[in-house]
Amino acid sequence: MNLARVAAVARKEFLHVRRDPRSLGMAIAIPMLLLLLFGYALTLDVDKVPLAVWDQSRTPESRDLVARFAGSRYFDVRLRAEGYPDIERAIASREVIGALVVPRDFAARIATGLEAPVQFFVDGSDSNTATFALGYAETVARSWSREVVVRQAGLSGAGRPAEPLEVRPRVWFNEDLESKNYIVPGLIAVIMMVIAALLTSLTVAREWEQGTMEQLIATPVRPSEIVAGKLVPYFVLGMLDVFIAVAMGELLFRVPLRGSVALLFLLSAVFLVGALSMGMLISIMARSQLLATQLAMVLTFLPSFLLSGFMYAIANMPAPIRAASHVIPARYFVSILKGIYLKGVGLPVLAGEAALLSAFGAAVVLLATRKLRKTLG
């Protein structure tokens, strides 16, 4: 490999990037947009579940139960319903997510020490929110039942037996359970994959489409030099994006960065080389820009978004998909990022992932060079 020729290819590619200020701007704006959206607007956290209540009993007991729901920090009573049609309409229009229906004989059953069933409807279409709403409702109902049982046994005040069990929850690594703390680190991996999909996947295909590849072939430049030279400008751009992401995480979102910053950048660089080369490999094989972008979507962007553990925990996936996720490099990088950011772990814990990423990067660079050689020949 001749460094002067690599530099020449890199310079040509730099000019390409510079001549197209809009693409350059987007390569920086898209990551920032993603960070802002995930940092500010997007969360799976369920705060207060909007609730409809239909109290058919209209007794002090039923009002007490409803007041428990209304006063809890989990529910926000938005609607006093007067029948099932009210509830159906409110749930269908998503005005409320849950509905509590207290039956007519509620107070009578409570008074005689019988179990008093109340209905709790929840909009199940968003299963995540529904799960939280059901859990909250059970918590409120349980604590109310406890009071009733104590009252009926005539043991309020000092005679009341102690609560048998207290759960002390502790959350490691992300004490306030903020979703941005786990989203923002993983987002760095996604951003790099976007850059690879958007920038490198087009570079070689464009040369083929415009016919400039033949001119490049006619020069003494070698395939390895083309690959290396074309990687340089996008590598610089990608690292700039990493820097922006880390800075925004630090200054804007205050995501704790507990591990080594140097290690973070080092491993980002390793991953970036692999991701960019992957885009390049796609570009070399596709020869058409449209096909290359579609392939890049399917092979790099989607898997790194959905199967890397960035948002959806890999442990919850079915076994075949869990197995398949092992060949997705972003998976290892996401766990590295979360490890460095939130757990503050270093190379001893992350050595396995780091080795796999390096192997992936080296393999894709070699493969891209070989494929280019064959197509050139």
Place this chain on the structure above:
Amino acid sequence: MGERLRRMLVKEFLQVFRDPRMRLMIVLMPLIQVLVFGYAVSTDVRDVPTAVVDFDRTPASRELLARFAGSGYFRFVAQTRDVAAVRRLVDRGEAEAVLRIDGGFGEDIKGGRTARLQVIVDGTDSNTAGIVLDYAGRIAGAYSDRVFLDRLARLRGPVPQPGGVVLVPRAWFNENLESRNYYVPGVIAMIVMLITLMLTSMAVVREKEIGTIEQILVSPITPVEFILGKTIPFALIGYADVFLVAGIGVFWFDVPIRGSILLLLFATALYLMTTLGIGLLISTVSRTQQQAMMTVFFVYLPAVLLSGFMFPVANMPPAVQLLTYANPLRHFLVVVRGIFLAGAGAATLWPQMAALLLIGAATLAVAARRFRKTLA
């Protein structure tokens, strides 16, 4: 006009389908997305790898732990009294939850005092962590209830019945709370937007980039014919993808479709107006395919993220919620999910469809105006 348009359509179809790999991609993209969302994307939490630290080792602590093990939510991967080892397990991600019972637990339970259970969760995935804490609270609550009744019985003689309120939960529209019923219909909205945005914008820009647009300009093709030629083929591909994804969803994943399929097809037409309009608009402001592609991403990513597909709109800040009304994907998602899961009809869904019509008419009008300027 008919003959010229027909030829233009033939040319566009040839261009898209000439490359066998491109034919494959048009099927593969929706296929992969629907499979991933059907199988892999799940917020259901089960079998959480759990480390157990029991310093007490009494019948009481064992009973509590057995309740956790038997719940199906917690899978015990380690039982140890070495706290440092537990820390390492969590650091490596081999355990995501820790149940810790200190010495004296059994004594406290027997002696009528409050015993303590410490539940530690790995918060790196805050959604899973929240669900795990919720499960742990429910299991501990059930145990606590039983012991509490024992204590009451000891003080007051046997309590005849537990009494109190019993929650009878029922989930509407998605009885078993399966994530895939929520995501798979949404994939239709997502994939149609992606495919049509990409194909439309890049088809126009490619002509500019290769220089064939000049040949079209000197031909008798009118701007309207050009626009129709560049949209009808992709609208048809969009429809094919709707059938593909809906078919896989219904027949493979058993996602219910409770509403009218005709209504779905009609709403799809309104939705296609918006996506094709945006695609054309992108093509008028892009010179190269790379620019078009990046602009598509710049529009598509926020459209998906701010649609309620993955993140509920209700959780967003109010200002952002207002912004989502301009997002066609948001409206179409309500329509698709309403038709599939709730069996909703036009009477419920007309506001969304009206919004789609409005956005579609506006984008198409702006795109056509800009086109006339660039083509004329």
